[in-house]
Amino acid sequence: MNKGRVEAFTDAVIAIVMTIMVLEFKTPEQPTFSALAENSSYLAAYLISFLFIGVAWYNHHYMFTLTKRVTKKIYWLNNLWLLSMSLLPVATAWAGRFITKPQPELFYFLIFVLWAVAYVVLSHAIIAANQSKHPEVSAKIGRMLVYRLHTSWWFWLVTLAMAALVLLVWPPLSLVFTVIELIIMAVFTTTDSDQVA
Amino acid sequence: MNKGRVEAFTDAVIAIVMTIMVLEFKTPEQPTFSALAENSSYLAAYLISFLFIGVAWYNHHYMFTLTKRVTKKIYWLNNLWLLSMSLLPVATAWAGRFITKPQPELFYFLIFVLWAVAYVVLSHAIIAANQSKHPEVSAKIGRMLVYRLHTSWWFWLVTLAMAALVLLVWPPLSLVFTVIELIIMAVFTTTDSDQVA
Amino acid sequence: MNKGRVEAFTDAVIAIVMTIMVLEFKTPEQPTFSALAENSSYLAAYLISFLFIGVAWYNHHYMFTLTKRVTKKIYWLNNLWLLSMSLLPVATAWAGRFITKPQPELFYFLIFVLWAVAYVVLSHAIIAANQSKHPEVSAKIGRMLVYRLHTSWWFWLVTLAMAALVLLVWPPLSLVFTVIELIIMAVFTTTDSDQVA
Amino acid sequence: MNKGRVEAFTDAVIAIVMTIMVLEFKTPEQPTFSALAENSSYLAAYLISFLFIGVAWYNHHYMFTLTKRVTKKIYWLNNLWLLSMSLLPVATAWAGRFITKPQPELFYFLIFVLWAVAYVVLSHAIIAANQSKHPEVSAKIGRMLVYRLHTSWWFWLVTLAMAALVLLVWPPLSLVFTVIELIIMAVFTTTDSDQVA
Numbered sequence: 001m002n003k004g005r006v007e008a009f010t011d012a013v014i015a016i017v018m019t020i021m022v023l024e025f026k027t028p029e030q031p032t033f034s035a036l037a038e039n040s041s042y043l044a045a046y047l048i049s050f051l052f053i054g055v056a057w058y059n060h061h062y063m064f065t066l067t068k069r070v071t072k073k074i075y076w077l078n079n080l081w082l083l084s085m086s087l088l089p090v091a092t093a094w095a096g097r098f099i100t101k102p103q104p105e106l107f108y109f110l111i112f113v114l115w116a117v118a119y120v121v122l123s124h125a126i127i128a129a130n131q132s133k134h135p136e137v138s139a140k141i142g143r144m145l146v147y148r149l150h151t152s153w154w155f156w157l158v159t160l161a162m163a164a165l166v167l168l169v170w171p172p173l174s175l176v177f178t179v180i181e182l183i184i185m186a187v188f189t190t191t192d193s194d195q196v197a
Numbered sequence: 198m199n200k201g202r203v204e205a206f207t208d209a210v211i212a213i214v215m216t217i218m219v220l221e222f223k224t225p226e227q228p229t230f231s232a233l234a235e236n237s238s239y240l241a242a243y244l245i246s247f248l249f250i251g252v253a254w255y256n257h258h259y260m261f262t263l264t265k266r267v268t269k270k271i272y273w274l275n276n277l278w279l280l281s282m283s284l285l286p287v288a289t290a291w292a293g294r295f296i297t298k299p300q301p302e303l304f305y306f307l308i309f310v311l312w313a314v315a316y317v318v319l320s321h322a323i324i325a326a327n328q329s330k331h332p333e334v335s336a337k338i339g340r341m342l343v344y345r346l347h348t349s350w351w352f353w354l355v356t357l358a359m360a361a362l363v364l365l366v367w368p369p370l371s372l373v374f375t376v377i378e379l380i381i382m383a384v385f386t387t388t389d390s391d392q393v394a
Numbered sequence: 395m396n397k398g399r400v401e402a403f404t405d406a407v408i409a410i411v412m413t414i415m416v417l418e419f420k421t422p423e424q425p426t427f428s429a430l431a432e433n434s435s436y437l438a439a440y441l442i443s444f445l446f447i448g449v450a451w452y453n454h455h456y457m458f459t460l461t462k463r464v465t466k467k468i469y470w471l472n473n474l475w476l477l478s479m480s481l482l483p484v485a486t487a488w489a490g491r492f493i494t495k496p497q498p499e500l501f502y503f504l505i506f507v508l509w510a511v512a513y514v515v516l517s518h519a520i521i522a523a524n525q526s527k528h529p530e531v532s533a534k535i536g537r538m539l540v541y542r543l544h545t546s547w548w549f550w551l552v553t554l555a556m557a558a559l560v561l562l563v564w565p566p567l568s569l570v571f572t573v574i575e576l577i578i579m580a581v582f583t584t585t586d587s588d589q590v591a
Numbered sequence: 592m593n594k595g596r597v598e599a600f601t602d603a604v605i606a607i608v609m610t611i612m613v614l615e616f617k618t619p620e621q622p623t624f625s626a627l628a629e630n631s632s633y634l635a636a637y638l639i640s641f642l643f644i645g646v647a648w649y650n651h652h653y654m655f656t657l658t659k660r661v662t663k664k665i666y667w668l669n670n671l672w673l674l675s676m677s678l679l680p681v682a683t684a685w686a687g688r689f690i691t692k693p694q695p696e697l698f699y700f701l702i703f704v705l706w707a708v709a710y711v712v713l714s715h716a717i718i719a720a721n722q723s724k725h726p727e728v729s730a731k732i733g734r735m736l737v738y739r740l741h742t743s744w745w746f747w748l749v750t751l752a753m754a755a756l757v758l759l760v761w762p763p764l765s766l767v768f769t770v771i772e773l774i775i776m777a778v779f780t781t782t783d784s785d786q787v788a
Contacts, residue, residue, distance in 0.1 A: 001391045002262050005204060007596060009254065012212035012406075015603035019611060020216060022677050024224070027615070027684040031692030036685070050677075054670045057600065058663075065593050072255075072391040076383070079251045086219050086247075093224040094233070101228030186667070194592045194663040198588045199459050202401060206451065209409035209603075217416060269452075269588040273580070276448045283416050283444075290421040291430070298425030395785045396656050399598060403648065406606035414610060418618070466649075466785040470777070473645045480613050480641075487618040488627070495622030 001070040006078065010060065013082050017089060018053050021046055024093045045096030045108075048175055049088055051182050056085065056115070058189070059146045063122075065196040066137045069129045077125050081118040087111050095175065102167050105174035109163060112178060116150045123147045145188045198267040203275065207257065210279050214286060215250050218243055221290045242293030242305075245372055246285055248379045253282065253312070255386070256343045260319075262393040263334045266326045274322050278315040284308050292372065299364050302371035306360060309375060313347045320344045342385045395464040400472065404454065407476050411483060412447050415440055418487045439490030439502075442569055443482055445576050450479065450509070452583070453540045457516075459590040460531045463523045471519050475512040481505050489569065496561050499568035503557060506572060510544045517541045539582045592661040597669065601651065604673050608680060609644050612637055615684045636687030636699075639766055640679055642773045647676065647706070649780070650737045654713075656787040657728045660720045668716050672709040678702050686766065693758050696765035700754060703769060707741045714738045736779045 024042060028035035060081075067074075088111060095108040123141055130137040141147065149155050166174040221239060225232035257278075264271075285308060292305040320338055327334040338344065346352050363371040418436060422429035454475075461468075482505060489502040517535055524531040535541065543549050560568040615633060619626035651672075658665075679702060686699040714732055721728040732738065740746050757765040 001393070002258065005208065005258060005262075008205060008599060009208045009212055011596065011600045012209055012603055013216060015600055016213055016216040016607055017219070019604060019607040019677060020219060022608070022611060022680055023220070023614070025678075025681040027681060027688060028695075031685075031689035031694050033694050033698075036694070036698060039681075047674075050670070050674055054667065058666065061593065061596060065596075070391070072386065075255065075391065076251065079247070083244075083247055086216060087222075089219055090222040090224060090236075094228075097224060098228035103228050103230050103233070104225075107230075107233060189663065194661070194666065197593045198590070199455065202405065202455060202459075205402060206405045206409055209406055210413060213410055213413040214416070217413060220417070221421070267588070269583065272452065272588065273448065276444070280441075280444055283413060284419075286416055287419040287421060287433075291425075294421060295425035300425050300427050300430070301422075304427075304430060395787070396652065399602065399652060399656075402599060403602045403606055406603055407610060410607055410610040411613070414613060417614070464785065466780065469649065469785065470645065473641070477638075477641055480610060481616075483613055484616040484618060484630075488622075491618060492622035497622050497624050497627070498619075501624075501627060 001072075001075060003064065003067070003070050006070050006075060007064055010064075010078060010082065011057075014053060014057055014060075014085065017085055018050065021049055021089045021092055024089070024096070041099040042093070042096035044099065045092045045175070048179055048182070049092040051179070051186070052088065052112070053085070055146075055182050055185050056119075058186070058193075059119070059144065062144065062189075062193050062196060063126055063141055066140055067126050067130055068134050068137060071125070071129050074122070074125050074129060077118070077122040081115070081122050084111065084115040084118045087114075099172055099175070100170075102171045105166055105171040106163065109166065109174050109178070113159065120147065120150045140190070140192075143190055144193075145190070146185050149185070198269075198272060200261065200264070200267050203267050203272060204261055207261075207275060207279060208254075211250060211254055211257075211282065214282055215247065217286045218246055218289055221286070221293070238296040239290070239293035241296065242289045242372070245376055245379070246289045248376065248383070249285065249309070250282070252343075252379050252382050253316075255383070255390075256316070256341060259341065259386075259390050259393060260323055260338055263337055264323050264327055265331050265334060268322070268326050271319070271322045271326060274315070274319040278312070278319050281308065281312040281315045284311075296369055296372070297367075299368045302363055302368040303360065306363065306371050306375070310356070317344065317347045337387070337389075340387055341390075342387070343382050346382070395466075395469060397458065397461070397464050400464050400469060401458055404458075404472060404476065405451075408447060408451055408454075408479065411479055412444065414483045415443055415486055418483070418490070435493040436487070436490035438493065439486045439569070442573055442576070443486040445573070445580070446482065446506075447479070449540075449576050449579050450513075452580070452587075453513070453538065456538065456583075456587050456590060457520055457535055460534055461520050461524055462528050462531060465519070465523050468516070468519045468523060471512070471516040475509070475516050478505065478509040478512045481508075493566055493569070494564075496565045499560055499565040500557065503560065503568050503572070507553065514541065514544045534584070534586075537584055538587075539584070540579050543579070592663075592666060594655065594658070594661050597661050597666060598655055601655075601669060601673065602648075605644060605648055605651075605676065608676055609641065612640055612680045612683055615680070615687070632690040633684070633687035635690065636683045636766070639770055639773070640683040642770070642777070643679065643703070644676070646737075646773050646776050647710075649777070649784075650710070650735065653735065653780075653784050653787060654717055654732055657731055658717050658721055659725050659728060662716070662720050665713065665716045665720060668709070668713040672706070672713050675702065675706040675709045678705075690763055690766070691761075693762045696757055696762040697754065700757065700765050700769070704750065711738065711741045731781070731783075734781055735784075736781070737776050740776070 025039050028038065091108040091111040094104040098104045127138040127141050162174070162177050222236050225235065288305045288308040291301040295301045324335040324338050359371070359374050419433050422432065485502045485505040488498040492498045517538070521532040521535050556568070556571050616630050619629065682699045682702040685695040689695045714735070718729040718732050753765070753768050
């Protein structure tokens with residue numbers, strides 16, 4: 001397929017998802033800082049989701065810059081990945097509104113897991129599509145931290161433990177863990193990750 | 198016309214239509230899963246429309262990658278096609294809110310029919326514009342399932358029968374049929390459909 | 395300036411303006427066609443604005459495909475033109491809600507006039523920027539109907555007369571005249587208008 | 592990184608931020624000009640933010656057209672800059688609604704300061720990334736008014752004085768100063784600023 005057009009479509013969807021979340025900020029009803037401060041727990045959730053989208057875009061950019069082919073299968077798995085991200089605004093709004101409650105935080109976490117699974121399945125398809133003629137591309141994608149992390153059994157074990165902690169101890173921990181994981185994924189990228197073009 | 202710019206404009210409109218539908222998810226008023234579950238019938242409608250847009254984009258991508266010319270007529274028929282898709286969010290919201298009622302399901306179905314007709318008329322124009330100098334392009338577009346389906350009399354006969362069934366029997370059937378048709382269109386594409394670039 | 399990037403930015407703004415208008419459709423509160431029909435006057439206004447944007451984009455596409463230079467002046471006049479279009483959603487919503495009242499129809503008309511003036515000023519700047527080195531580009535842009543129409547004294551005389559008619563006789567005439575004018579601009583384009591790329 | 596894709600993503604976000612602000616215009620409840628006029632203080636704030644985004648885009652365009660490299664650091668600082676702009680709609684809505692009150696005007700001003708700081712940090716990173724192999728690029732970016740202004744101690748001194756004035760004298764002054772500064776940044780650009788492509 002026309003890789004540039006798939007990328008442009010993907011970028012438009014991601015950019016709109018990112019900015020739709022801005023609509024959830026309520027214009028304060030009063031001209032006071034305390035009225036503005038009512039948005040502060042949403043602001044926290046917004047910042048995390050902004051970071052989330054930044055990490056997602058970066059890894060998608062790397063993977064699509066490398067791939068030599070975009071098949072119909074990759075197209076549909078890319079759509080699945082976009083679908084998981086399109087649910088981020090509602091998860092962010094809910095988690096931001098009830099930042100200390102377990103259900104909204106678990107829902108946010110679930111969307112994150114869906115996204116991670118969609119990402120891994122998409123990576124698999126890209127690796128498979130390049131394996132025979134461009135094994136070096138497949139190897140590079142297989143070395144990405146975001147891929148190795150989400151295909152390791154201990155990661156999902158930790159994730160389950162986290163989900164239990166969130167439920168039983170203190171729900172906002174969910175967002176704390178998410179931030180830590182996002183920062184790890186943002187920092188530990190393969191060395192050539194911004195050299196591709 | 199500048200094909201790349203028409204494609205980019207089309208993609209922006211489609212991406213926004215897709216993400217506008219996300220705004221219809223209501224942030225639950227309570228931090229409980231039962232409050233979240235109030236969105237579930239809308240979620241069903243959203244997933245179908247997401248699939249719809251994925252199928253629409255895929256076929257548009259194929260047709261526009263092949264065509265050698267974009268005439269003024271093609272431009273305006275493309276706008277008509279975009280117009281039909283721009284009505285999808287309101288149809289989705291209505292059908293999602295009243296998933297068991299006949300009128301909203303029929304309206305959704307009507308938008309789908311409008312889209313199919315606009316698609317056929319657009320395809321015709323692209324086939325005609327390439328016929329003299331690039332007959333192979335016209336032939337390929339004429340072989341697309343989405344084109345053959347929507348230009349066959351039996352398809353429209355089945356469609357009418359479905360509409361009657363929906364009215365008389367069980368309205369959600371409308372969405373079931375739509376999903377089946379979308380999956381057929383997603384699966385049975387011509388073999389080279391993702392080889393063009 | 396990087397013409398492609400200015401075009402892409404312009405297209406994104408226009409595509410969003412077009413789709414923002416979709417948000418004004420209210421999901422019917424009841425599953426009945428009469429509830430849906432409450433949107434019908436807005437639908438009329440929406441269709442006109444959709445046509446409006448289609449005409450605007452087409453002419454912009456022609457002008458920007460031809461121009462060899464995008465100066466800072468052109469950039470800012472292009473922004474002014476986008477600003478006039480960004481006010482279209484509110485004008486459309488108001489005119490659609492009160493389709494028989496003079497003030498909303500006059501406001502819609504005013505936005506149209508603003509757009510026409512911004513377009514002429516933008517065209518002037520593009521003509522001037524190409525005059526010395528690419529006189530054929532300037533000549534082509536000067537021959538566009540949308541340019542000649544909006545720089546003729548009799549057009550503005552007719553426009554004033556229309557505005558008076560709208561006020562005194564029957565406000566929806568405003569939309570009727572707008573549609574007629576848009577269709578004329580859509581049909582009578584210069585012959586090569588879709589040959590440029 | 593793929594510079595074109597980072598630019599396209601940035602443009603999409605900026606275009607959406609710009610048009611999201613349109614949603615804050617309320618469709619007048621009555622068909623009278625006095626009902627329309629209730630939007631007038633928001634209109635003032637909207638025009639200023641539109642100008643703001645025009646200036647921001649112009650300078651970003653210049654800087655990204657020149658840079659030969661987009662590193663991971665530049666990518667993330669670009670995201671930070673986008674984040675500051677994504678908060679503009681809520682600042683504009685609040686400042687437009689309470690145009691004579693100090694808190695909303697200060698908040699708008701604060702977002703402006705955040706944006707300026709993010710811009711300077713982004714410029715620094717771009718200058719550093721080009722220094723060794725393309726010193727002429729670094730030199731050009733260092734000569735931009737928007738960079739020199741926001742890295743001078745007297746500018747921030749004046750800014751602080753302005754903030755105090757706003758608090759103590761007449762809050763709308765904040766918007767007046769912002770407009771003056773934006774016009775200065777729009778007018779006094781380096782001579783070649785629209786020659787790059």
